[in-house]
Amino acid sequence: xxxxxxxxxxxxxxxxxxKFMTPERWQTVEETLQAALxxxxxxxxxxxxxxxxxxxxLQRETTSLLEAHEAAGDxxxxxxxxxxxxxxxxxxxxxxxxxxxxxPYEIIERLGGGGMGEVYLARDQRLARLVALKILxxxxxxxxxxxxxxxxxxxxxxALNHANILTVYEFGESDDTHYIATEYIDGxxxxxxxxxxxxxxxxxxxxxxxxxxxxxxxxxxxxxxRDIKPDNVMRRKDGEIKILDFGIAKLIEDANSDVSLxxxxxxxxxxxxxVLGTIGYVSPEQARGLAVDERTDIWSAGVVLYEMLAxxxxxxxxxxxxxIVSILERTPxxxxxxEPKARxxxxxxxxxxxxxxxxxxxxxxxxxxxxxxxxxxxxEMAAGSxxxxxxxxxxxxxxLRELAEVRASASRFALSIATLAVLxxxxxxxxxxxxxxxxxxxxPPPVPTVYAQMNEAQQLQFIxxxxxxxxxxMGERPVKLNDEALRAIKVVVDRYMAxxxxxxxxxxxxxxxxxxxxPVIANEFNARRxxxxxxxxxxxxxxxxxxxxxxxxxxxxLFQFMPATAEHYGVARADMCDVNKMAPAAAHYIADRMxxxxxxxxxxxxxxxxxxxxAQSVLEELRLLRETDVHYERNFWTLYANRDKLDQTFRNExxxxxxxxxxxxxxxxxxxxxxxxxxxxxxxxxNRER
Amino acid sequence: MLxxxxxxxxxxxxxxxxxxxxxxxxxxxxxHGDPSALQKLTPIIYDELRRIAHRYARRExxxxxxxxxxxxxxxxxxxxxxxxxxxxxxxxxxxxxAQVMRxxxxxxxxxxxxxxxxxxxxxxxxxxxxxxTNERAAELIALDEALAELAALDPRKSQVVQLRYFAxxxxxxxxxxxxxxxxTVRRDWRAAKxxxxxxxxxxx
Numbered sequence: 001x002x003x004x005x006x007x008x009x010x011x012x013x014x015x016x017x018x019k020f021m022t023p024e025r026w027q028t029v030e031e032t033l034q035a036a037l038x039x040x041x042x043x044x045x046x047x048x049x050x051x052x053x054x055x056x057x058l059q060r061e062t063t064s065l066l067e068a069h070e071a072a073g074d075x076x077x078x079x080x081x082x083x084x085x086x087x088x089x090x091x092x093x094x095x096x097x098x099x100x101x102x103x104p105y106e107i108i109e110r111l112g113g114g115g116m117g118e119v120y121l122a123r124d125q126r127l128a129r130l131v132a133l134k135i136l137x138x139x140x141x142x143x144x145x146x147x148x149x150x151x152x153x154x155x156x157x158x159a160l161n162h163a164n165i166l167t168v169y170e171f172g173e174s175d176d177t178h179y180i181a182t183e184y185i186d187g188x189x190x191x192x193x194x195x196x197x198x199x200x201x202x203x204x205x206x207x208x209x210x211x212x213x214x215x216x217x218x219x220x221x222x223x224x225x226r227d228i229k230p231d232n233v234m235r236r237k238d239g240e241i242k243i244l245d246f247g248i249a250k251l252i253e254d255a256n257s258d259v260s261l262x263x264x265x266x267x268x269x270x271x272x273x274x275v276l277g278t279i280g281y282v283s284p285e286q287a288r289g290l291a292v293d294e295r296t297d298i299w300s301a302g303v304v305l306y307e308m309l310a311x312x313x314x315x316x317x318x319x320x321x322x323x324i325v326s327i328l329e330r331t332p333x334x335x336x337x338x339e340p341k342a343r344x345x346x347x348x349x350x351x352x353x354x355x356x357x358x359x360x361x362x363x364x365x366x367x368x369x370x371x372x373x374x375x376x377x378x379x380e381m382a383a384g385s386x387x388x389x390x391x392x393x394x395x396x397x398x399x400l401r402e403l404a405e406v407r408a409s410a411s412r413f414a415l416s417i418a419t420l421a422v423l424x425x426x427x428x429x430x431x432x433x434x435x436x437x438x439x440x441x442x443x444p445p446p447v448p449t450v451y452a453q454m455n456e457a458q459q460l461q462f463i464x465x466x467x468x469x470x471x472x473x474m475g476e477r478p479v480k481l482n483d484e485a486l487r488a489i490k491v492v493v494d495r496y497m498a499x500x501x502x503x504x505x506x507x508x509x510x511x512x513x514x515x516x517x518x519p520v521i522a523n524e525f526n527a528r529r530x531x532x533x534x535x536x537x538x539x540x541x542x543x544x545x546x547x548x549x550x551x552x553x554x555x556x557x558l559f560q561f562m563p564a565t566a567e568h569y570g571v572a573r574a575d576m577c578d579v580n581k582m583a584p585a586a587a588h589y590i591a592d593r594m595x596x597x598x599x600x601x602x603x604x605x606x607x608x609x610x611x612x613x614x615a616q617s618v619l620e621e622l623r624l625l626r627e628t629d630v631h632y633e634r635n636f637w638t639l640y641a642n643r644d645k646l647d648q649t650f651r652n653e654x655x656x657x658x659x660x661x662x663x664x665x666x667x668x669x670x671x672x673x674x675x676x677x678x679x680x681x682x683x684x685x686x687n688r689e690r
Numbered sequence: 691m692l693x694x695x696x697x698x699x700x701x702x703x704x705x706x707x708x709x710x711x712x713x714x715x716x717x718x719x720x721x722h723g724d725p726s727a728l729q730k731l732t733p734i735i736y737d738e739l740r741r742i743a744h745r746y747a748r749r750e751x752x753x754x755x756x757x758x759x760x761x762x763x764x765x766x767x768x769x770x771x772x773x774x775x776x777x778x779x780x781x782x783x784x785x786x787x788a789q790v791m792r793x794x795x796x797x798x799x800x801x802x803x804x805x806x807x808x809x810x811x812x813x814x815x816x817x818x819x820x821x822x823t824n825e826r827a828a829e830l831i832a833l834d835e836a837l838a839e840l841a842a843l844d845p846r847k848s849q850v851v852q853l854r855y856f857a858x859x860x861x862x863x864x865x866x867x868x869x870x871x872x873x874t875v876r877r878d879w880r881a882a883k884x885x886x887x888x889x890x891x892x893x894x
Contacts, residue, residue, distance in 0.1 A: 026843040030881050037880060068888035069880060075887050076851065079858035080795055080830070087826065499860065 032062045037069065101125075103174040105133050105181060124169070124181065131169060132185070136178040147178070154180070154247030157223050164214030166234075166242045182244075186237045186644075191230035194308055196483065204308045205378045207233070209371060210241035211301055216367035218246065219294035226292060228300035229281040230307065279323050280313045284358050287324045295360040298370060302355025302363075309348065310335050314356060332356060347377045451673045452497065460486050462673070463493065466666040473533040473665075473682065474604040477633065485637050485659070492656065492663035497674065505544055508676050511668060513545035515684050517558065517579050522685040524587040530594075531604060533665060535587065536681050538611065540664035541657070548577035559586035605636030605658050612657040621646050732798050785849075785867065788857035795856070796834045799827035829890075836889040840882060847882040850875055 021029075032051050036044045044066065052059035100107045105122040111132065122133040151171050158168035167183040190207060193199055199207075211233055218225065225232075225246055234242045283299035285292050306314045314332030317323040335352060336345045351373050357363045364370040448454050454462060463486050468478060481489075500506045518536065525535035542560040543549035550556040556563065557576040566576055569585035576582065589611070594601035596615035600622060601607055610618045621639055624646060636658045639646060643655055667674045668681040678684075719727035799822065833855075841848035846868065853859045853867055865875040 021843060023843050030844070033881055033884070034877055064888060065881075065884045068891070069884035071891075072883050072887040076833075076855050076883055079854065080791065080856050081858060084795070084822075084826075087823070 029058060029061050029065070032058060033065050033069075036062060036066055102133065102135070102177055102179060103172045105131065105179075107133070121184065122181070130184045131181040132183070134180045134182065136180065150247050156221060157218050157225075157246035158182075160217050160221055160223075162214055162217040164210045164241050164243055165218065165246065166244045183242070185234045185242055185244075187235050187242075189231050190233045190235065190304065190308070193235060194230055194311065197311070199308060201381065204305070205374060206239065207235065207241055207308065208301070208305045208374055209378075211243065211304070212367040212371040212374070214241065214243045215294070215297050215301060216371065218243075219297070219367060223247075224292060224294050225297050225300075226286070227281070228297050228304060230304055233304070280315055280327075282327065283360070284328050285360060287327050293360070294367070295363050295365065298355055298364050298367060299360075301367070301370070302352055305355065306332065306335065306352050309352070314352075328358070344377050344381045347373070347380065351377070449673060450675065451493070451670075452675070459493075460490060463489050463666060466670060467662055470533065470662055470665040470669060473669075474531045476604050476635065477602070479633050479635060479637060481637055482641065485640060488640065488656070488659040489662045489666070492660045493666060496663060496667055505546075507667070507674070508678075510540060510544045511671070511676055511678060511681065514539070514668075514681055515678075517545070517547070517583070518681065518685050520580055520583045524583040527584075528587040528591045530587055530590050532685060533682055534590070534604065534608065535583070536685070537661055537665040537668060538586070538608075540668065541660045547579050547582075557582045559583070559589075561585065561589075565589070600634055603633075603635040606634070606639075608658050608661055609636050609639070609654055612654055732794055785853070788852045788859075791856040792834070792852060795830055798822065799830040799834075832890045833886065836886050839889065840885060844882075846870075847878045847885075850878045851882050851886065854879065 032048070035051060036047055039047055048059055048062060052062065102122070104124055104126050106125055108121045108123060108130075111119045111121050118135045120133045120135070122131050123129070124131050154168050155171070157165055161167070166185070169181040169183070172179050172181065188196075193203075193207075211228070215225065215228070223246060225243065227245065228243070232244045234244060236242060279287075281300045281303045283292065283296040286296055303314055315323055315326040315330065317326050334340075335349050340346050340349060351370065354373075355363055355370060364373075448458065451459060451462060460483070464481065467481060467486070467489060471478060496507055514536065517539070521535040521539075522532045525532045539545045539558045543558050545558065547558045548556070549558075549560070555561060557566070557571075558579050559582050561569070561571065561576065561582065563573050563576070566582075566585060567573065569588055571578075571581045571585050590607060593610040593615045594607055597606060597610060597618065600619070606618055606622075618639075622634060625638065625642055640655060640658070667676070671678045671680060716727045716730055837848050837851060840851070849868060850864055853864045854861075859867060861875050861879065862872060864879075865872045868875070
C-alpha cells in the first residue's frame with residue numbers, strides 16, 4: 001500500500017467520524033477532553049479509563065484530541081495577518097535584502113514603495129555613488145513594446161538635463177528584474193511639506209515656480225507628465241524642486257488598459273486611482289479618458305498650488321466617482337473667501353481659477369504664462385505691504401488661511417451696509433474678529449491626557465514637551481527637536497506601548513521592578529555628579545530592569561556590562577547580578593566616558609551615546625561633522641540629523657539608543673499618561689539631592 | 691553625499707494608498723452582494739499590510755521578530771475605518787472585521803488554487819504582490835473548511851477561532867468581544883485548537 005492511499009484512508013475514516021459527530025456527542029467528547037486537560041498528565045490515562053468506561057469510541061476520540069493538543073504547539077497562535085505580514089517581509093527580503101546586488105547596484109535599504117514598485121536606496125558600485133533604485137513590478141513590464149516607449153519618454157525628460165527634473169541614470173534588467181536608477185534626492189515630497197503645515201507663501205511661490213519651470217522645459221520638448229501631484233514633486237534640502245516619474249503615468253495607463261490586468265487590479269480607469277494612487281489631481285479630460293496634452297499638467301499644477309495654499313484639495317468626494325464628478329462639474333470653493341480684499345490674494349485666486357478651467361482652452365496654454373502671472377503676484381507682495389493687509393512672503397499658509405476666513409466673514413457683513421463709514425468699521429471689526437479668532441484658536445480643544453487616546457499630532461506634541469522636561473532633568477541645553485527626531489522617540493514609545501510578545505515582560509512589570517534599585521542608583525550617580533535620571537532610565541533600555549539579564553552578546557546585569565568591562569570596573573563575573581556592585585560601576589564608567597568626551601560631555605545625550613558605543617567613536621563622529629559645514633549645537637540630535645554622513649555603526653544601532661532612552665524616561669515620568677499605576681520614577685528616589 | 695532623509699517611521703510614500711472612504715465603499719459594495727469588491731480589496735489590503743509590516747520590522751532593533759500585535763491593530767483599524775463607521779459597539783466591530791478578513795484571505799486562496807494552472811497573468815501578479823504560496827493557500831482553505839465544520843458542532847468555539855485567528859484578538863479581547871469569561875475563552879481555544887489541528891492534519 002502506498003503512503004498516498006494510506007493517508008486517504010485515514011481521511012475517509014476521519015470524515016466518517018466527523019460525519020457522525022453531533023453537537024451533543026461533541027459536548028460529551030469536549031467535557032472529557034477538558035477534564036483530562038485539567039488534570040496532571042500522569043493521571044490522564046486513569047481519568048480517561050474511568051470517564052469512558054464502556055465507550056471505546058469516546059476514549060479513542062478523546063485520546064486523539066489529547067494527542068492533537070500536544071502536537072498542535074503554536075498552530076493558529078500567530079494570527080492570519082501576522083503570518084501573512086511575515087511572509088510578505090520574508091519574500092521582500094529574499095528579493096532585496098540589504099547588500100543584495102541588482103545589476104551593478106548594491107541595495108542599502110528600502111525607501112518606500114507602492115503600486116508603481118518598490119524604491120531602494122542603492123549604491124552604484126561602478127561609480128560609488130548613491131542612487132534611488134526603483135524596481136518595476138512585473139505586470140508593468142510584461143510588454144516589451146510598452147516598456148520601450150516608457151523608457152524613451154522617461155529618458156527624454158531626463159535628457160533635458162533640467163534642474164527641476166529628476167535625472168534618470170539608467171534602465172536595466174537583471175534576472176528578470178526591471179529597474180530604473182535615478183538621482184537620489186535628499187529631501188521631502190510636497191505632500192509631506194503640506195502635511196507639515198510650515199510652508200510660507202514664499203515657499204509656495206518658490207515650489208510652484210520651480211515646478212512650472214520644469215514642466216515648461218518638458219512641454220517644450222513635447223513631454224507631458226500626466227501625473228503631477230504632491231507625491232511626485234520633491235524639495236531637496238537645498239531648496240531645489242525635482243519632478244519625479246516622467247513617463248510612469250503613461251506606463252500605468254497603458255498597463256491598465258490591458259485586459260489581462262483588469263480582473264484583479266482594477267476594472268476601470270476610475271478604479272486605477274483606487275489602487276494606484278489618488279484621483280484628485282487628474283484633469284477633466286483625463287477623467288473622461290480623452291487624449292491629453294501639456295495642459296493636463298497645467299491643471300494638475302493648479303490643483304497642487306490650490307492644495308498648498310488652502311491646505312485642502314479643490315476636488316474631493318467620499319468615493320472616486322464622487323471626486324470625478326467634482327472634477328468634471330464643480331467649481332472649487334474660493335481659496336480666500338468670496339472677495340478677498342488684499343490684491344495679491346485676489347491675483348492668486350484668479351491664477352488658480354484659470355489653471356483649473358474645465359475647458360483646456362480657457363486654461364493657461366503654457367506653464368510659462370502661469371509662471372509669469374505668479375511672479376507678478378510675488379513682486380506685488382514684496383512691494384506693497386500696506387495694501388496687502390499685513391500679508392507678506394513670510395506669512396505662513398496656516399496664518400494666511402485664518403486671515404482669509406476672517407476676511408470672508410467681514411466682507412459678507414460689509415455687503416449689507418455699503419457705506420464708506422461702515423467699511424472703516426469693517427476694518428476694525430475685521431481686526432477684532434481676527435483677534436477673536438486667534439484667541440479662539442489659541443484655546444485648543446481639550447487634549448486627551450492619556451497617550452493612547454491622542455491623535456498622532458497630539459502624541460508628537462506630547463513627546464516634544466516631555467522631551468524638554470527630561471532634557472532639563474539631564475541638564476541638557478534646550479534644543480528644538482525636529483519632526484524626524486520626535487518621531488524617532490515616538491517609534492520607541494509606541495513599541496513600548498504595544499502589548500508585549502509572549503515571554504516579554506509588560507511595561508508595568510518593567511517599571512514596577514525599578515523602585516527596589518532606585519536608592520542605590522541615586523546614591524552612586526549623585527556621588528559622581530551624574531544626573532540621576534540617567535541612572536534611573538538606562539536600566540529600562542539596557543535590561544528592562546532585570547538585575548541578572550544577559551543578552552546574546554554576553555553583556556549582563558542591570559546596566560549590561562560585558563564581563564571584561566565589568567572586571568575592569570571591579571565587578572567580578574560572579575557579581576554581575578549584584579546591583580550594589582553594578583550601580584557604582586555604571587556611574588564610574590559614565591564618569592570616565594565624560595572625562596574622555598571633555599567639553600562635549602556637557603551634552604548628556606552625547607554621554608548616553610558614549611555609554612552605548614564608547615567615547616572615542618563619538619568624538620570621531622563629531623570630528624567628521626566638524627569637517628562639514630554643520631554649525632549646530634553639539635549633541636546627539638545633531639549627529640542624528642546628519643547620520644548619513646556618519647558611519648554605518650551609528651546608523652544601525654546608535655541612532656535608536658538615545659531616542660529609546662528618552663522614550664523610557666518619558667513613559668517613566670508620565671506614568672498616568674501611559675496607563676501605569678505608579679508615581680514618576682524620579683519622585684520615588686529617597687532623599688533626592690542633586 | 692546626498693541621500694533621502696530616511697525616516698524609519700514613514701518612508702517616502704511613493705504612492706498614496708487607497709483612502710479610508712474608498713476601502714469603506716468597497717466593503718459596502720461587498721456587503722451588498724458585489725463579490726468583485728472582495729477581489730479589489732485584496733491588493734489594497736496586502737499593499738497596506740506590506741507597508742505596515744515593513745515599518746514595524748524596521749523598528750525592531752535586531753530585526754528578528756515582528757512587532758505584530760500593533761501591526762494587526764493598525765491594519766484592522768485602517769481596514770475598518772473604525773472611527774468613521776457606525777459600529778454598534780466594539781464586539782460588533784471585531785465580529786465584522788474577523789468575518790471580512792476571513793473572506794478576503796480565503797477568497798484569495800481559493801482563486802489562487804483554481805487559477806493556478808490557467809497561467810492567469812493578473813493572478814500571477816497578485817500572488818507576487820501578496821507573497822501567497824501554494825502551501826499557504828492550501829493551509830487557509832483547509833482551515834476554513836474545518837472551521838465551517840466546527841461551526842456546525844460548536845458555534846462559539848468557531849467564533850473564538852475566527853476572532854483570534856482572523857481578527858488577531860488576544861484571549862482577553864476575545865472574551866470581551868463574546869461577552870464570556872476569560873476562562874471560557876481559554877478552554878474553548880484549547881479544545882478548538884486540538885479539534886482543528888486533528889481535522890486539518892487528517893486531510894494532509
